Amino acid sequence: MRTGRPRNFCTDTVLDRAMTVFWRKGYEGASLSELTEAMGINPPSLYAAFGNKEGLFRAVLARYDARRQALMDRVLAAPDPRSVARLFLEGVAEFAADTEGRHPPGCLLVQSGLSCSDADIPEALAEHRAEKERALRERFERDKEAGNLPEDASPATLARYLVAMANGMCIQASAGATGKQLRDIIEVALAAWPDSVKMVVSPAPREASLRPEPAA
Amino acid sequence: MRTGRPRNFCTDTVLDRAMTVFWRKGYEGASLSELTEAMGINPPSLYAAFGNKEGLFRAVLARYDARRQALMDRVLAAPDPRSVARLFLEGVAEFAADTEGRHPPGCLLVQSGLSCSDADIPEALAEHRAEKERALRERFERDKEAGNLPEDASPATLARYLVAMANGMCIQASAGATGKQLRDIIEVALAAWPDSVKMVVSPAPREASLRPEPAA
């Protein structure tokens, strides 16, 4: 057995407590004194266990991923791409607008450090977000090969679309959007943009555009 | 005329320079020394002109709004709701993935402080984002009254959807997404989710869902 005085704190417990601090205050806004107080440990214990502030944050990110793995498993087990999309967005909405106080609104991967004096933090967050995007893309690639997506569909674009939508919903949740409002957004996200009843749906209607038309 | 020694810096110029620092580093990550160096002025000049760091930031936000007013004017002048949506998203994409070095990727209102030790900053940013959402909603409300939107369309939800989409795209841009990738996302955002060729489009297909079915 391991020699020496044993720890008197549970790693996962203190990581969960640190998580809410990073979530609410962001990486730079979360001070060591605030973190140690929330975690219920003293600085030397923190540094011995996690190295430094960035090490603690990365451990929190790993813990966050673990906590959300169940959702992604359920999403990826859905029978068809459209259900994948719906389960993913509904899961994000339920999670981001959670009002039962289990965690702050929004998503840690979006809230805690899009910009930072240390660029490693935004990069680490981007990697974690990209992992979910990759999982969705690979799922859609398999769907396309199986004929569950149209020939002209782009798995990569669909995955980026879902992740962008999810991240945008998280921002709205952090600004106070309710679960109902997010679910309403999902219905739009999963349906066609509502054409005017006066507009011709097909073929593509002419639209004003900021981009130059390709030379016809 | 105003008495006393005149300033030897242009307010808009130093605000533009401060903007890029806040944009890249976030509110808390932008240090006063970095700001004053980028702005080319000394701390006393900064504090005399803007009060403190938060005052400078709010002045930067006002300047940011002014810089993007032209885009919103173009968007709101579009002839129909769908064009509004397209112009808005294309404008955001062009702006967020700007590779000509005029500014950092993404959107200042998303990048610079979703979370912070001082909650006033995320609130201020949320208000500025909400202003754009409100402009879109009011436009769509007028469209609905004029019959340019279906009876069952919700202007508030459509506006929230667009803003969420835009914010999500900004996050992807800040993580390195290209303009092409964002434009591809827009095509998805403005079209129906591609149904499987095997699926029945209408009436609503049964989908797996995280939410309990309403008691039939």
Next chain:
DNA sequence: CAATTTTTGTATCGAACGATACAGATGTAG
């Protein structure tokens, strides 16, 4: 038991933070 190893609590480190005091410089007003 003594020896060893690791963690804990206290107290504090140097650096960087946001913010100013102050004196000299540079303009207007009369």
Next chain:
DNA sequence: CTACATCTGTATCGTTCGATACAAAAATTG
């Protein structure tokens, strides 16, 4: 010109930051 008002540059303020030194405490090992 003198008097006044404002801005500029230097130098520095007190606080808080992230991170540690150190000794006592608490476990295993033999």
